[in-house]
Amino acid sequence: MKKILQIALGIVAAVGGFVDIGELVFNAQAGAHFRYRLLWAVVVGVIGIVVFAEMTGRVAAIAGRPVFDVVRMRLGFTAGLVTLVASLLTNLITLAAEVGGVALVLQMLFDVKIGTMILLAAMGLVLMVYFVPFDGLERIFGYLGCTLLVFVFAAVHLDPDWHQVGQGFLPSWHGSALYAYFVVGVIGAALVPYEVYFYSSGGIEEGWGERDLGINRANAVLGFGLGGLLSVALIMVSAQVLAPAQIDPGYLGTTALGAQHAYGEVGLLLALLGMLFAVGGAAVEVAMSGAYTLAQFAGWEWGKYRGTRGAPRFTLAWLIFFALAFVVVETGVDPVILTEYAVIFSVVALPLTYLPVLLIARDRTYMGDHANGIFGNTLGWLYFAIIVVVALAAVPLLLITQGGSG
Amino acid sequence: MADDGDRMDLVYRVLDDQLVDVEGRRCGRADDLELDGDVGGEPPRLHAILSGMGVWHRRLPRPLRPIGERVFGSGVLGEDVTRVPWEEVEEVGTVIKLKAKARDLGLAKGDDRMAKRLEDWPDA
Numbered sequence: 001m002k003k004i005l006q007i008a009l010g011i012v013a014a015v016g017g018f019v020d021i022g023e024l025v026f027n028a029q030a031g032a033h034f035r036y037r038l039l040w041a042v043v044v045g046v047i048g049i050v051v052f053a054e055m056t057g058r059v060a061a062i063a064g065r066p067v068f069d070v071v072r073m074r075l076g077f078t079a080g081l082v083t084l085v086a087s088l089l090t091n092l093i094t095l096a097a098e099v100g101g102v103a104l105v106l107q108m109l110f111d112v113k114i115g116t117m118i119l120l121a122a123m124g125l126v127l128m129v130y131f132v133p134f135d136g137l138e139r140i141f142g143y144l145g146c147t148l149l150v151f152v153f154a155a156v157h158l159d160p161d162w163h164q165v166g167q168g169f170l171p172s173w174h175g176s177a178l179y180a181y182f183v184v185g186v187i188g189a190a191l192v193p194y195e196v197y198f199y200s201s202g203g204i205e206e207g208w209g210e211r212d213l214g215i216n217r218a219n220a221v222l223g224f225g226l227g228g229l230l231s232v233a234l235i236m237v238s239a240q241v242l243a244p245a246q247i248d249p250g251y252l253g254t255t256a257l258g259a260q261h262a263y264g265e266v267g268l269l270l271a272l273l274g275m276l277f278a279v280g281g282a283a284v285e286v287a288m289s290g291a292y293t294l295a296q297f298a299g300w301e302w303g304k305y306r307g308t309r310g311a312p313r314f315t316l317a318w319l320i321f322f323a324l325a326f327v328v329v330e331t332g333v334d335p336v337i338l339t340e341y342a343v344i345f346s347v348v349a350l351p352l353t354y355l356p357v358l359l360i361a362r363d364r365t366y367m368g369d370h371a372n373g374i375f376g377n378t379l380g381w382l383y384f385a386i387i388v389v390v391a392l393a394a395v396p397l398l399l400i401t402q403g404g405s406g
Numbered sequence: 407m408a409d410d411g412d413r414m415d416l417v418y419r420v421l422d423d424q425l426v427d428v429e430g431r432r433c434g435r436a437d438d439l440e441l442d443g444d445v446g447g448e449p450p451r452l453h454a455i456l457s458g459m460g461v462w463h464r465r466l467p468r469p470l471r472p473i474g475e476r477v478f479g480s481g482v483l484g485e486d487v488t489r490v491p492w493e494e495v496e497e498v499g500t501v502i503k504l505k506a507k508a509r510d511l512g513l514a515k516g517d518d519r520m521a522k523r524l525e526d527w528p529d530a
């Protein structure tokens with residue numbers, strides 16, 4: 001019974017932790033521009049993150065290796081270093097976007113100057129990461145992020161045209177660069193690599209072993225899978241509320257309007273609280289992921305379970321990440337624009353982190369009987385092909401559409 | 407310890423792998439390997455593992471090495487590189503387990519120095 005409860009709580013935390021500013025921006029815009037016609041891209045992205053996360057969790061549990069350990073081992077030094085630098089840069093942009101996002105939501109809730117809120121957001125997050133233990137962080141943000149479920153209820157409450165919704169799940173093509181850009185963005189927002197850096201390192205922080213393979217599978221498949229429901233709901237609500245009014249959600253708060261439309265002020269409050277904890281939790285994950293990747297590549301001691309003095313360079317690394325992100329947001333750059341760049345550049349770096357994980361997950365020397373079977377390998381290589389295509393298309397589409405604006 | 411009878415693929419199993427000391431502390435990576443032997447003589451044997459950012463520039467493509475040397479250090483033994491004799495290796499498994507403490511092998515000096523600086527910080 002205790003085990004079932006533990007698994008259930010882990011799933012809830014994964015659901016709440018699934019959405020970050022990338023989904024809030026790209027999915028809301030996708031719904032506003034193309035109504036339900038990008039729902040299939042959510043499914044592609046969510047299955048991708050489930051496959052990727054399950055493999056990284058399994059590699060962490062059986063071989064005791066987090067993602068960047070595997071990257072360095074399988075890509076070799078130079079390609080590994082390129083991947084590290086690319087990951088650190090995209091992590092920094094993402095972190096700046098998330099910290100800016102937290103500040104924006106706080107500003108909407110308390111109506112205080114944004115500069116003050118950025119400082120408060122950054123300081124609050126730093127104090128939480130410093131003092132709250134690993135599983136506490138995962139749970140606090142994950143559970144409270146579940147208030148975003150208000151979007152799922154709103155999506156149904158607003159009485160959508162279910163026939164059109166159903167058609168949205170069938171892959172389609174609309175021949176415009178903007179549509180292709182949003183396909184890449186919606187898939188990329190679901191497949192952000194920091195989530196798997198955090199997920200696999202977290203598995204090691206929590207001491208996963210062979211007995212935890214069930215927890216890994218449940219968290220990856222059900223947690224991330226159900227988290228995908230939130231992404232679907234964001235598109236649906238945006239399609240129902242923002243598209244008819246021709247509102248382009250270029251401002252983070254606009255995304256919350258859908259919930260307000262369905263449930264009034266309570267809906268708005270729940271949506272904003274959900275956004276606050278989902279984006280705050282993502283900021284924590286991104287900052288720690290940056291420190292994990294750096295420490296794992298260099299071979300330093302890492303992990304919150306080691307404490308400040310047990311893993312001092314790791315601790316300093318995530319603190320520096322927060323400081324740098326704070327400086328970036330304080331320049332006044334728009335978190336929504338930062339998010340778009342963060343998602344698109346993450347997509348470009350994605351094949352470099354995905355391939356080594358796939359290579360280890362299928363390697364019997366390290367994984368023994370838990371190596372990928374035929375099904376796992378087929379799905380693994382299929383997704384590698386998809387990821388490569390999406391990665392190659394990302395930057396040209398960003399340039400052609402001028403960041404989705406035309 | 408061997409992969410196939412008395413053979414071991416060093417690039418596959420040892421190079422770039424995580425070093426863990428006798429107390430389970432992560433203390434660097436196998437950044438380079440030192441082989442022993444003369445050309446035309448006995449087959450070369452693995453003599454030591456080199457760990458530290460000081461050898462990173464040697465791993466880069468030739469045109470990038472001068473920049474790498476400036477960024478990561480030039481490889482001074484005992485300063486930015488530590489030599490771990492092969493006899494100090496206990497096991498090559500999912501990580502490279504060492505027989506002694508990191509401090510006694512001259513590893514993880516960066517973490518030790520930083521831990522001293524953070525001595526007065528509250529415990530997380």
